[in-house]
Amino acid sequence: MTMLPMARALNAGLRESLLRDPKVLLAGEDIGRLGGVFRVTEGLQAEFGEQRVLDTPLSEAGIVGTAIGLAMRGYRTVCEIQFDGFIYPGFDQITSQLAKLTNRHDGSARFPIVIRVPYGGHIGSIEHHQESPEAYFAHTPGLRVVTPSTPNDAYWMIQQAIESDDPVMFFEPKGRYWPKGEVDLTRPAAPLHASRVVRLGTDVTVIGYGPMVSVLLQAAEVAADEGRSLEVVDLRSLSPIDWEPVVASVEKTGRAVVAQEAPGFVSLGSEIAATVAERAYYSLEAPVLRVAAFDVPYPPARLEKLYLPDADRVLEAVDRTLAY
Structure with a gap:
């Protein structure tokens, strides 16, 4: 066991996935040199390079659309949406394209894309920075939707989500980023979709x-x-x-x-x-x-x-x- 806040547990989980599979990429606004607004990706670009941890233009639709193209070439892209309220410019790509592509290809093509979404309140911010849009995506067939509540679940669930061959919406409670909790680095507490x-x-x-x-x-x-x-x-x-x-x-x-x-x-x-x-x-x-x-x-x-x-x-x- 080790004590970590959720943000650092997610960082460690992303690092394990990057080490394990050279086809795993991270993409998002300011996730590289800055390490993300919440520093979840801090240090990963320095370790893995700009070709695997990509600072993208300010375009959520572009981030998701590019990830879809990369999935067609065999990559597993983890997209970061900087704040929950910023996801709507990418909503069409997620719900009209990503959620439907596997079915559209009759299962012959897979789209292993994870979309990380910091969501919820308790950070004293302004509108568009503290929302809970999870129901939109849980309502959409073709998407898996998960959310950890502890650092231990965050560490394991992000790795499990990346290993999934289906698109996963990964909602991270931003108000829980910094309280510490025990993380068992040896085995997950439960499968990805278990209550x-x-x-x-x-x-x-x-x-x-x-x-x-x-x-x-x-x-x-x-x-x-x-x-x-x-x-x-x-x-x-x-x-x-x-x-x-x-x-x-x-x-x-x-x-x-x-x-x-x-x-x-x-x-x-x-x-x-x-x-x-x-x-x-x-x-x-x-x-x-x-x-x-x-x-x-x-x-x-x-x-x-x-x-x-x-x-x-x-x-x-x-x-x-x-x-x-």
């Missing part, structure tokens, strides 16, 4: 992913002091979703709360709540409740704490589900 129970409990299942997992664990600690037992499930993968651990947990507790940083309307939380209600219907003692950001554009930084779900809002939902 995991990260805290056992008996009263209510609380389900989340990415930046919300630490909030759910904080809520579980407070609940334990108050005599309530929360079971915390980290989805890790948003498309496909590994439903078995989720449903098994809800069947055990009889209650579920789904939490996310993204706005709640037509969201991942909506899909999770609906599927849990379908698959665990006979075990539920109360409706599945959702906790989400408000359905408004991301506010100025000083209002961020009012906008994003916190442990108090999770616990309020827990109180409501236990009151049924």
Whole structure:
């Protein structure tokens, strides 16, 4: 075990992939000499050269389109989108082209492209720099969508994503880049698309992913002091979703709360709540409740704490589900 923040764990995972496979390339704005806005790629261009760690023009559509062409020549490109809100100029390339090309070629061509997206809040920034667009991509057939919540998962999941022959949207919770955590450099904790129970409990299942997992664990600690037992499930993968651990947990507790940083309307939380209600219907003692950001554009930084779900809002939902 070693202690690393998520940003350094991602850097180490990218380095392992670059060492392992000469066909792996990194591409993005300012990822080379600068090392990226969040320094995730720091030092990699100096070690592997400008032909493998490419500083690109400011064009998200160009970055993804070039990666598609490189995939046709056998390369595995890891694209960095500098901030979540900057992904929309590349949206057409991702959803209209990348997501559909394998099917269009009837499986005869593969497009092993990873698109890294720093997402979510908690950095006190302005609009376009703190968004949660993951539902757009989970909704799009042909894309795999994953998000780590810990440095250990980040280290292994980025390598697993790069090894995938399918395009992977890799959402990185930027608010979790710098808290340190244990990283096991010998073996991954789980396959790329596996959900995991990260805290056992008996009263209510609380389900989340990415930046919300630490909030759910904080809520579980407070609940334990108050005599309530929360079971915390980290989805890790948003498309496909590994439903078995989720449903098994809800069947055990009889209650579920789904939490996310993204706005709640037509969201991942909506899909999770609906599927849990379908698959665990006979075990539920109360409706599945959702906790989400408000359905408004991301506010100025000083209002961020009012906008994003916190442990108090999770616990309020827990109180409501236990009151049924």
